[in-house]
Amino acid sequence: MANIEGVFESCRELSSEELERYSRQIPVIGCEKQLKLKESSVLVAGVGGLGSIILYYLVAAGIGRVVFIDDGIVELSNLQRQILFTTEDIGKPKVLVAENRLKALNPHIKLIPLQATITEDLLEKYIRDVDVVVDALDNWEARFVIDKIAWKYWKPIVHAGVGEYYGQLTVIKRGVTPCLRCLFRGVKSSSRGRVTVLATTPGILGLLEVNEVFKLLLGLSEPLYNKILVFNGKKPSIDIVEIKISDCSEICEN
Amino acid sequence: MVVKVRVLESNECIELEVKEISVREILSKLGLTLSEHIVLKNGEVITEDDVVEDGSEIVIFTVKSGG
Numbered sequence: 001m002a003n004i005e006g007v008f009e010s011c012r013e014l015s016s017e018e019l020e021r022y023s024r025q026i027p028v029i030g031c032e033k034q035l036k037l038k039e040s041s042v043l044v045a046g047v048g049g050l051g052s053i054i055l056y057y058l059v060a061a062g063i064g065r066v067v068f069i070d071d072g073i074v075e076l077s078n079l080q081r082q083i084l085f086t087t088e089d090i091g092k093p094k095v096l097v098a099e100n101r102l103k104a105l106n107p108h109i110k111l112i113p114l115q116a117t118i119t120e121d122l123l124e125k126y127i128r129d130v131d132v133v134v135d136a137l138d139n140w141e142a143r144f145v146i147d148k149i150a151w152k153y154w155k156p157i158v159h160a161g162v163g164e165y166y167g168q169l170t171v172i173k174r175g176v177t178p179c180l181r182c183l184f185r186g187v188k189s190s191s192r193g194r195v196t197v198l199a200t201t202p203g204i205l206g207l208l209e210v211n212e213v214f215k216l217l218l219g220l221s222e223p224l225y226n227k228i229l230v231f232n233g234k235k236p237s238i239d240i241v242e243i244k245i246s247d248c249s250e251i252c253e254n
Numbered sequence: 255m256v257v258k259v260r261v262l263e264s265n266e267c268i269e270l271e272v273k274e275i276s277v278r279e280i281l282s283k284l285g286l287t288l289s290e291h292i293v294l295k296n297g298e299v300i301t302e303d304d305v306v307e308d309g310s311e312i313v314i315f316t317v318k319s320g321g
Contacts, residue, residue, distance in 0.1 A: 046321045048321045049320070049321060050321045051321065135321075136321045137321045138319065138320050138321035139319060140319060160321075161317060161318040161319050161320060161321070162318050162320045162321065163316075163318035163319060163320045164318075166263060166316055166318050167318055168315070168316075168317060168318060183292075183299065184292070184317060185301065186288045186289060186291070186292065186293075186301055186302065187289055187290075187317055187319070188289045195319075195320030195321070196320075197320055202320070202321065228292070228315070230262050230315045230316075232262070232263060232265075235265075237265070239262050239315070241262075241294065241297075241313060241315065242297050243294060243297060243298075243299055244297045244298045244299070245298065245299050246298070
């Protein structure tokens with residue numbers, strides 16, 4: 001107990017309300033790292049099944065500034081897995097509903113909701129000021145746009161994709177890993193269909209993405225660089241596959 | 255000699271008795287499409303036209319697009 005009190009005593013930059021709010025987390029990560037979360041900025045691309053869970057946990061845990069982008073409105077078919085939204089929200093812009101819900105969860109966080117489609121111009125404005133980009137998108141075309149701009153500004157991307165009972169997760173960082181476009185170069189970027197997915201799959205992969213964000217921001221351990229985590233919810237099983245790519249410069253530098 | 259293929263989604267391990275085989279042929283034998291799968295040969299990402307020789311270990315997993 002004395003140790004815990006000691007930890008809190010060194011947290012002078014946090015208000016008493018913040019100290020109480022994060023009182024179950026500070027003893028685990030320490031005061032400096034809680035402050036590090038407060039000083040961090042994360043961009044979440046997509047506010048769907050993955051984005052809902054990612055935003056809830058980033059905001060709850062105390063990430064200081066969260067930018068989130070989605071051009072969609074809440075639909076009835078979203079509600080089976082997109083837990084930021086309720087039946088009353090149908091027809092409303094996702095990012096605005098998300099902003100209200102997240103503000104109610106944690107008023108200390110600076111929220112920047114962007115109701116927009118993912119374009120290079122938009123990302124040019126926002127990516128340079130964030131520490132980590134989180135891919136919560138539902139199509140490869142937009143994924144490859146965030147990959148291009150994040151690569152340009154040397155920002156890490158936490159990637160996940162989900163479908164049915166399955167999902168994959170990896171972390172991309174220029175200078176350490178190949179870019180997303182090279183790693184997934186066989187994937188057709190135009191493939192965008194109606195996603196069919198068990199409700200829990202984006203929840204699990206979304207949480208694993210948040211965990212990678214914490215690892216990146218706090219230096220807890222090596223992120224999933226050059227490894228792909230493959231999740232199979234039917235079993236359930238998690239395989240971590242090591243990957244090697246000899247030369248991606250032609251794809252990644254253009 | 256054989257080419258060992260492990261498909262993560264179904265957790266199947268298959269041994270193909272061939273001297274060499276293309277990625278396209280492996281996927282076709284398994285009824286899989288390249289646009290939805292990543293194929294690794296001894297850990298290295300390979301593409302449709304690459305040829306796999308006997309003694310290689312192949313891992314195939316599905317790439318999901320949804321969010």
